[in-house]
Amino acid sequence: MKLDLHIGDTRWRIACDAARAPRTLAALSATLPAALQLHTPKIAGQHIYWHAPFVEDAEGGVDVMEAQPGAFLYWPARQFLELIFAPLQAETAEVTLLGQIEGGLPELQALGLRLREQHGRRLFSGSLTHAETAPPVSAAASPLPADLVAIRQRLWSASPADIETLLASRATMHPAGPLFLAESEARILHELLWWVRGGLATEEARVSRRIAAVACNKAATRLRDFCHLGESAAAIFALEAAFGREEIPLAELTDEAILCAGRLAAWLDLRIPWSAVNEAARSTLDEAGTEATAP
Numbered sequence: 001m002k003l004d005l006h007i008g009d010t011r012w013r014i015a016c017d018a019a020r021a022p023r024t025l026a027a028l029s030a031t032l033p034a035a036l037q038l039h040t041p042k043i044a045g046q047h048i049y050w051h052a053p054f055v056e057d058a059e060g061g062v063d064v065m066e067a068q069p070g071a072f073l074y075w076p077a078r079q080f081l082e083l084i085f086a087p088l089q090a091e092t093a094e095v096t097l098l099g100q101i102e103g104g105l106p107e108l109q110a111l112g113l114r115l116r117e118q119h120g121r122r123l124f125s126g127s128l129t130h131a132e133t134a135p136p137v138s139a140a141a142s143p144l145p146a147d148l149v150a151i152r153q154r155l156w157s158a159s160p161a162d163i164e165t166l167l168a169s170r171a172t173m174h175p176a177g178p179l180f181l182a183e184s185e186a187r188i189l190h191e192l193l194w195w196v197r198g199g200l201a202t203e204e205a206r207v208s209r210r211i212a213a214v215a216c217n218k219a220a221t222r223l224r225d226f227c228h229l230g231e232s233a234a235a236i237f238a239l240e241a242a243f244g245r246e247e248i249p250l251a252e253l254t255d256e257a258i259l260c261a262g263r264l265a266a267w268l269d270l271r272i273p274w275s276a277v278n279e280a281a282r283s284t285l286d287e288a289g290t291e292a293t294a295p
Contacts (some may be wrong), residue, residue, distance in 0.1 A: 001025060002131035003099075005083075007038070007124060010107055012083075013131060015074050016099035018288075020060055024074050024096050027054040028081070029130070032293070035075055037270055038124040039080075041115045046086040050128075051266040052079050053156060055197075055255040068086040072099045077194055079262045081128075085112040117289050120273030143249050149241055151235045152260050159267040162231040167271060178227035183272060184266035185227075187260040189236070193258045197251075205250050209243045212254065216240035220260070232264055 001012040018025050036050040046069075058076045067073055073083045074096040083101065085108045101108065115124055132144035142149050166182075167175050192215040196208050216239045239257045242248050 001029065003032070004129050004131045005126060006177045007111060007126035010104070010111070012104045012108060014083075014099050014199055015283045016072065016100050017097075021074070021096050021110040022059075023097055024056045025098060027056050028052070028074075028098075030054070033127060033129040036126055036128055036272060037266075038111075039266065040112075040114055040128065040274060042139065043091065043276055045116070046088050047082045047084045048073065048108075048115055049075075049078075049080040049082040052081045053180070053259070055079065055258050056096070058094045059096045062097045063090050064093040064095045069099065070101045072101065073097050073098060077191070079190070079194075079258065083108060085109045091276065093152045106164060114212055117275050119269055119275060121276075123270060139207070142256075144251055147241070148238065148242075148248075148253070148256055151238055152256055152263075153265075155235060155260055159237075160229070160264070161234045163267060163271065166229060168226065178229075179268065179272060180233070182223055182227040183220045183265060183268035185219045185260050186232075186261055186268060188192065188213055190258060190261040190265055193254060193261055196252045197258065200254065202252055205246075208250060208254075212257065213240045213243040216243065216257070223246045235264070276287075 001016045001018050003016060005012040005014060016025055031053045034053065038048050038050055041047055041049065052074060055072065056076060060076075062073075064075070065088060066072070067084045067088070069084050069086055073082050073084070074094065075082060075093060077093065081098075082095075085105065105160055111124075118124075141153070143202035166178055169175050169178075193212060196203075196212045196215075217234050220233040220240060223236065224230045239253075239260060242253055243250075243257075
């Protein structure tokens with residue numbers, strides 16, 4: 001299977017190994033064509049990624065540090081699809097290797113550097129499509145209530161309006177304080193829901209439901225009361241209520257909640273100028289160190 005990634009006027013052809021990761025590639029294929037927004041990493045620093053609109057476990061697990069420049073992979077615990085453009089810094093994770101770009105590595109490296117510098121200042125949008133005509137895939141009907149499915153669809157179609165309101169605020173420590181806190185809360189919820197998902201086969205269902213509900217309540221309360229993101233919080237409160245309804249299938253609900261929390265975190269992450277923030281922190285810490293050692 002071959003895919004085309006379009007960012008601006010540049011196209012990358014990605015050759016995928018269907019025999020290596022058939023389950024993950026089938027899930028990816030079913031979501032195409034897909035619009036996407038690129039993110040810059042905060043730690044490893046040498047890849048570009050976008051949020052995957054599906055939930056899958058690691059398949060043929062590979063240590064992420066084994067991924068070479070040009071590799072295309074899926075990172076389950078983060079729910080990212082990624083392209084590596086240079087050797088990674090120290091990182092620990094099991095990922096699914098999906099394929100490799102066919103040329104264009106210098107252009108990918110240049111894109112990665114631009115993304116790192118301009119993330120949060122502008123959006124890097126693009127699309128991922130099949131390179132060849134692919135047979136249509138009919139989406140399976142969801143066993144979840146329509147109102148829950150609608151929450152996920154709204155989050156995936158557009159950024160919640162309350163994020164824009166927050167970004168326009170110039171109250172004390174706004175927008176940075178609530179923006180960083182909100183992104184952290186959504187990301188931690190996403191991670192906790194993955195943790196719940198990993199225990200579904202061995203944990204009692206009532207315990208898993210309770211853990212997930214508490215995690216949703218904590219995140220939603222912080223989003224509403226500390227960050228003033230009422231619309232975003234309402235979506236998470238709805239997930240909390242759903243986890244308390246035993247007639248809703250738990251496995252499918254957990255995946256739906258993961259998709260919602262991860263997408264919310266992604267919208268918030270897109271608005272943070274990580275490189276500028278890091279440079280400001282370095283500068284401030286260097287100045288503080290100089291002042292502390294001054295005679």
